[in-house]
Amino acid sequence: xxxxxxxxxxxxxxxxxxxxxxxxxxxxxxxxxxxxxxxxxxxxxxxxxxxxxxxxxxxxxxxxxxxxxxxxxxxxxxxxxxxxxxxxxxxxxxxxxxx
Numbered sequence: 001x002x003x004x005x006x007x008x009x010x011x012x013x014x015x016x017x018x019x020x021x022x023x024x025x026x027x028x029x030x031x032x033x034x035x036x037x038x039x040x041x042x043x044x045x046x047x048x049x050x051x052x053x054x055x056x057x058x059x060x061x062x063x064x065x066x067x068x069x070x071x072x073x074x075x076x077x078x079x080x081x082x083x084x085x086x087x088x089x090x091x092x093x094x095x096x097x098x099x
Contacts, residue, residue, distance in 0.1 A: 038055055038080055
């Protein structure tokens, strides 16, 4: 059911990410990589509301995180795994924040 969620709703342009000391294009590119990684990792039958909630958690976590400019595949994998663990219905956690 993830096809009911449009990834394009979440993708950002450099002008939308705020001040990154001249690295706004890299910040936007890396943020978009995160959105795609979360979307791609979701099962096809995920509830759309859950996927939207997970995608909505990406920006608040990364908007002031200096690691956004240093993002690599390993960091993306760890973030996605942590995000999915948090949003596991059996986990019972309240708010996503792993930093």
